Amino acid sequence: MKRVPERAPLLRAEEVVKHFPAGLGASVKAVERVNFEIYPGETVGLVGESGCGKSTLGRLITQLLPVTSGNIFFEGVDLTKLSGEKLRQKRRELQMIFQDPYSSLNPRMTVGDIIAEPLENFGLLRGRAKDKRVQELLRIVGLNPYFNNRYPHEFSGGQRQRIGIARAIALRPKLIVADEPISALDVSIQAQIINLMEDLQKEFQLTYLFIAHDLSVVRHISDRVMVMYLGKIVEVADSAEIYRNPRHPYTKALLSSIPIPDPEIQSKRRIVHLSGEIPSPVNPPSGCRFHPRCPIAQVPTPCADLEPPLEEKARGHRAACHFSEKVPVAV
Amino acid sequence: MATAPGVATPEEYVGDTLAREQTSLWADAWRRLKRNRLALGSAVFLVLLLVVAIISVFWTPYPIWRQGVAPTYQTPNSDFLLGADQAGRDILSRLMVGAQVSLEVGVGTQIIVAVVGVTIGLIAGYFRGWLDGIISTLINIFYGIPDLLVALILVLILGRGLDKIIFAIAVTRWMDMARLVRGQTFSLREREFVEAARASGTRPNKILSRHILPNALGPIIVQATFGIPQAILFEAFLSFLGLGVQPPTPSWGAMAADGFHAIRIAPHIVLVPAIALSLTLMAFNFLGDGLRDALDPRQKR
Amino acid sequence: MTAPVLQVKDLKTQFFTDDGVVKAVDGVSFDLHPGETLGIVGESGCGKSVTALSILRLVQEPGRITGGQILFKGTDIVTMPGDDVRDIRGKDIAMIFQDPLSSLNPVLKVGYQIEEAMEAHTKISGKVALSRAVQLLKQVRIPAAESRVEDYPHQFSGGMRQRAMIAMGLANKPSILIADEPTTALDVTVQAQILELLRDLNEETKTAIILITHNMGVVAGLCKRVLVMYAGRIVEQGPVEQIFKDPQHPYTWSLLQSIPRLDADRKDRLLSIEGLPPDLIKPPRGCRFHPRCQFRIERCFHDDPTLMDVGPDQEAACWVTMRRALARDGEARA
Ligand SMILES: Nc1ncnc2c1ncn2[C@@H]1O[C@H](COP(=O)(O)OP(=O)(O)OP(=O)(O)O)[C@@H](O)[C@H]1O
Ligand SMILES: Nc1ncnc2c1ncn2[C@@H]1O[C@H](COP(=O)(O)OP(=O)(O)O)[C@@H](O)[C@H]1O
Ligand code: SF4
Ligand code: SF4
Ligand SMILES: [Mg+2]
Numbered sequence: 028m029k030r031v032p033e034r035a036p037l038l039r040a041e042e043v044v045k046h047f048p049a050g051l052g053a054s055v056k057a058v059e060r061v062n063f064e065i066y067p068g069e070t071v072g073l074v075g076e077s078g079c080g081k082s083t084l085g086r087l088i089t090q091l092l093p094v095t096s097g098n099i100f101f102e103g104v105d106l107t108k109l110s111g112e113k114l115r116q117k118r119r120e121l122q123m124i125f126q127d128p129y130s131s132l133n134p135r136m137t138v139g140d141i142i143a144e145p146l147e148n149f150g151l152l153r154g155r156a157k158d159k160r161v162q163e164l165l166r167i168v169g170l171n172p173y174f175n176n177r178y179p180h181e182f183s184g185g186q187r188q189r190i191g192i193a194r195a196i197a198l199r200p201k202l203i204v205a206d207e208p209i210s211a212l213d214v215s216i217q218a219q220i221i222n223l224m225e226d227l228q229k230e231f232q233l234t235y236l237f238i239a240h241d242l243s244v245v246r247h248i249s250d251r252v253m254v255m256y257l258g259k260i261v262e263v264a265d266s267a268e269i270y271r272n273p274r275h276p277y278t279k280a281l282l283s284s285i286p287i288p289d290p291e292i293q294s295k296r297r298i299v300h301l302s303g304e305i306p307s308p309v310n311p312p313s314g315c316r317f318h319p320r321c322p323i324a325q326v327p328t329p330c331a332d333l334e335p336p337l338e339e340k341a342r343g344h345r346a347a348c349h350f351s352e353k354v355p356v357a358v
Numbered sequence: 359m360a361t362a363p364g365v366a367t368p369e370e371y372v373g374d375t376l377a378r379e380q381t382s383l384w385a386d387a388w389r390r391l392k393r394n395r396l397a398l399g400s401a402v403f404l405v406l407l408l409v410v411a412i413i414s415v416f417w418t419p420y421p422i423w424r425q426g427v428a429p430t431y432q433t434p435n436s437d438f439l440l441g442a443d444q445a446g447r448d449i450l451s452r453l454m455v456g457a458q459v460s461l462e463v464g465v466g467t468q469i470i471v472a473v474v475g476v477t478i479g480l481i482a483g484y485f486r487g488w489l490d491g492i493i494s495t496l497i498n499i500f501y502g503i504p505d506l507l508v509a510l511i512l513v514l515i516l517g518r519g520l521d522k523i524i525f526a527i528a529v530t531r532w533m534d535m536a537r538l539v540r541g542q543t544f545s546l547r548e549r550e551f552v553e554a555a556r557a558s559g560t561r562p563n564k565i566l567s568r569h570i571l572p573n574a575l576g577p578i579i580v581q582a583t584f585g586i587p588q589a590i591l592f593e594a595f596l597s598f599l600g601l602g603v604q605p606p607t608p609s610w611g612a613m614a615a616d617g618f619h620a621i622r623i624a625p626h627i628v629l630v631p632a633i634a635l636s637l638t639l640m641a642f643n644f645l646g647d648g649l650r651d652a653l654d655p656r657q658k659r
Numbered sequence: 660m661t662a663p664v665l666q667v668k669d670l671k672t673q674f675f676t677d678d679g680v681v682k683a684v685d686g687v688s689f690d691l692h693p694g695e696t697l698g699i700v701g702e703s704g705c706g707k708s709v710t711a712l713s714i715l716r717l718v719q720e721p722g723r724i725t726g727g728q729i730l731f732k733g734t735d736i737v738t739m740p741g742d743d744v745r746d747i748r749g750k751d752i753a754m755i756f757q758d759p760l761s762s763l764n765p766v767l768k769v770g771y772q773i774e775e776a777m778e779a780h781t782k783i784s785g786k787v788a789l790s791r792a793v794q795l796l797k798q799v800r801i802p803a804a805e806s807r808v809e810d811y812p813h814q815f816s817g818g819m820r821q822r823a824m825i826a827m828g829l830a831n832k833p834s835i836l837i838a839d840e841p842t843t844a845l846d847v848t849v850q851a852q853i854l855e856l857l858r859d860l861n862e863e864t865k866t867a868i869i870l871i872t873h874n875m876g877v878v879a880g881l882c883k884r885v886l887v888m889y890a891g892r893i894v895e896q897g898p899v900e901q902i903f904k905d906p907q908h909p910y911t912w913s914l915l916q917s918i919p920r921l922d923a924d925r926k927d928r929l930l931s932i933e934g935l936p937p938d939l940i941k942p943p944r945g946c947r948f949h950p951r952c953q954f955r956i957e958r959c960f961h962d963d964p965t966l967m968d969v970g971p972d973q974e975a976a977c978w979v980t981m982r983r984a985l986a987r988d989g990e991a992r993a
């Protein structure tokens with residue numbers, strides 16, 4: 028475990044809320060009062076089902092979306108209070124890798140121009156020096172440096188993702204939010220990208236927020252894992268701990284659903300059934316948002332009328348469940 | 359050359375093979391356009407028209423304004439290939455200069471329309487909010503007023519010079535372009551590469567010029583290509599009403615109007631400019647269709 | 660063993676594009692027995708979907724089946740008149756796709772669409788059709804099926820739509836159900852439910868299932884036998900336990916080594932398969948996997964291996980095979 032309690036977090040989210048207007052006065056409650064920290068040098072995995080708010084949270088952290096309320100402190104500075112030039116300057120330290128390697132590169136720009144753009148935005152390098160740096164970045168991400176004048180459509184998905192990674196590390200940021208960076212890639216290519224990201228982390232002391240819906244990948248790459256459900260973080264723990272000892276019924280269900288590529292093990296595993304599907308974030312359920320699907324819910328009291336706080340259940344292990352101690356046996 | 363599992367990798371290195379051969383997006387579009395016979399034929403026709411229009415600046419078979427170079431109502435013969443009009447002026451000469459007028463009107467209005475429409479569309483689409491509100495209202499107001507009324511009032515106020523006609527037509531025509539660019543910008547700004555540009559600290563002006571505009575260029579070119587014949591037709595119509603380019607500068611619309619009273623005895627006076635006009639309009643429309651299919655292969659009619 | 664319901668023999672399907680001929684499926688052969696669950700795995704573009712579409716003669720222009728046979732209960736689908744193929748589609752062989760929303764008609768009620776699927780092949784009265792539709796929805800475990808038949812597709816969630824598609828597929832009690840990435844668009848919790856449903860239905864109805872996926876874990880959970888495809892060819896096939904425990908083709912082996920596993924502790928590095936999947940217009944000479952294979956020998960560069968027996972009921976197309984490759988590495992290290 029890389030976390031040292033005394034160390035100041037690189038990023039701290041406090042009561043972050045994001046609502047999107049959904050017409051007729053309704054709103055999509057995409058992220059609801061979320062709190063967490065990310066420490067320097069660690070990789071935090073963020074998992075959850077589609078639509079639970081992972082990407083939205085990622086975009087709030089990188090300030091591509093404004094928060095509805097709450098604060099996001101990056102090295103002690105509240106990003107939500109910054110705008111214009113001040114915010115732009117902060118972007119040097121906060122970068123993002125996107126899910127879709129096809130739509131995240133401008134088809135009308137050469138790969139060299141795409142990677143050089145962040146450098147130009149901050150007037151860091153010019154002319155020859157800039158070209159050299161671009162070629163070096165291409166080499167670092169495993170691409171031929173002489174491809175800098177090619178266009179994105181000439182590259183495969185995995186190669187394009189490498190270009191996106193080169194762009195993200197060009198400014199030597201401190202934190203990179205990677206939003207499902209491998210889920211659009213071929214299976215045989217995914218390991219290449221994971222390995223590259225791990226190598227870069229060591230080389231440049233990067234901190235990652237790694238968003239994914241695939242828990243096996245998250246388990247491999249993360250030091251700590253946060254599980255999100257319907258806009259809320261329901262469990263946070265060390266990666267090994269959360270897999271060994273989940274304290275939230277949802278985490279346990281999620282884990283049991285991941286197919287393991289081993290027919291013998293897979294045929295013996297027991298799947299935790301969740302009734303129904305994720306409710307609409309426009310009208311999330313009362314109390315614990317998970318209660319309509321939870322196999323151990325006690326309704327109405329306390330699960331349907333009392334929202335469980337995200338509390339420490341063991342050292343470094345927080346979960347939001349009234350009955351977390353029952354999870355290991357009862358779920 | 360065996361290697362232990364998990365240790366070494368083959369020499370072929372991911373970065374050394376490209377997924378596809380290098381063809382630029384424009385080269386790709388050109389390849390598709392080349393296969394479209396109709397569009398290609400139209401383009402050839404329009405290039406010839408342009409050549410004729412340029413020649414007419416320096417030379418015409420006969421002076422266009424001199425009356426009586428031929429007998430009045432002369433039908434086409436070897437001296438006057440397209441005949442002569444009621445004042446005995448050579449129709450071919452006038453047709454050539456008329457081409458120049460038509461192209462100037464068509465291209466001139468579209469240049470103004472493109473500059474104004476693209477700027478307004480980009481601003482409305484990118485910044486949204488109240489700016490977009492004002493611009494959208496403005497667009498709707500302009501759509502609400504009849505084109506002809508706007509053009510007539512402007513011509514009456516400004517006069518009938520070619521530049522004024524071009525301006526007047528552009529005033530009635532910029533909204534389509536603005537609306538198109540606004541829509542394109544709206545959707546492009548949600549694309550991940552624009553988000554990526556914002557995330558890496560790109561300023562809005564550069565996002566618009568480097569990321570959004572180049573990606574909207576295809577539809578803009580197509581729209582402008584369709585806009586040219588509309589403007590030419592509009593000018594012809596104004597001329598037909600006697601409110602087009604100041605005589606004696608010949609415009610196809612005015613030529614047709616001039617011959618209208620004699621349509622029974624000398625139909626060629628009306629037919630020649632009318633056919634020239636139709637062919638030109640058709641050519642621009644075919645070219646526009648071809649460009650649309652070539653530049654925007656997904657968005658078929 | 661019973662006679663196979665489906666025999667694919669040396670199937671070749673090609674797309675005639677501007678850039679050249681895409682050899683999407685290039686000599687694929689396999690048998691499917693009644694009630695069997697067969698998995699087809701491989702990365703995207705290796706020809707899994709085109710194989711499936713070819714079986715139903717649904718390949719679109721500019722694609723064409725250019726060779727081989729597809730014998731359904733002995734008759735060749737490739738050369739059959741169009742009307743007969745239409746009879747087989749949906750009745751004897753049903754297919755479900757990755758994206759359930761785009762395969763359902765948004766303006767028709769779900770129940771109506773299931774009834775339509777039945778009435779396309781058999782004349783039955785409206786009442787019977789309705790009760791059968793309800794029964795089918797129950798069979799795919801849609802709660803409150805009686806009222807849900809009246810719903811439109813947008814009122815269903817993603818998982819329910821896929822269930823409805825499965826219900827439609829089962830409407831005529833087909834002998835084969837082809838599922839092309841049926842869970843790829845779904846969340847893992849829903850995926851687990853759909854896979855369980857398919858497993859149960861296979862046991863209840865004895866419908867043979869061809870499951871196409873790029874997810875090795877999904878195959879492990881559902882299939883008895885598996886075909887591994889690479890660049891338009893089958894490179895390995897056999898019983899699922901054997902393939903997962905003792906893969907003989909380096910591609911299968913690398914694929915299994917390169918995916919992080921939920922039940923494994925954190926490793927330092929994943930094994931990565933370098934290079935790119937090949938271009939099917941100009942596939943590499945020799946073994947198609949050789950540019951990316953870490954076990955290749957001289958012969959692999961120019962000699963194209965065919966499927967050879969490598970174990971009981973298991974075949975692989977490789978000159979080296981993992982058994983020898985690993986032994987060789989063991990020696991080299993010793
Ligand atoms: N711009 C927007 N306007 C309105 N609603 C939005 C917007 N962006 C996201 N949402 C909604 O917010 C919720 C969370 O979305 P988000 O994209 O963060 O999910 P996610 O966890 O990243 O899902 P996935 O795994 O599918 O990527 C969803 O209900 C989504 O529909
Ligand atoms: N309509 C089409 N036109 C041209 N090529 C096609 C078409 N459909 C599929 N292909 C090509 O056929 C090959 C196999 O595709 P497919 O069977 O869809 O792969 P997958 O294994 O991912 O299902 C790919 O190279 C693909 O590009
Ligand atoms: S609080 Fe209640 S409903 Fe929520 S997860 Fe815990 S047991 Fe289930
Ligand atoms: S034949 Fe050679 S190149 Fe092909 S998989 Fe076997 S060892 Fe590798
Ligand atoms: Mg997302």
Ligand SMILES: [Mg+2]
Nearest residue numbers: 704707708840
């Ligand atoms: Mg497919």
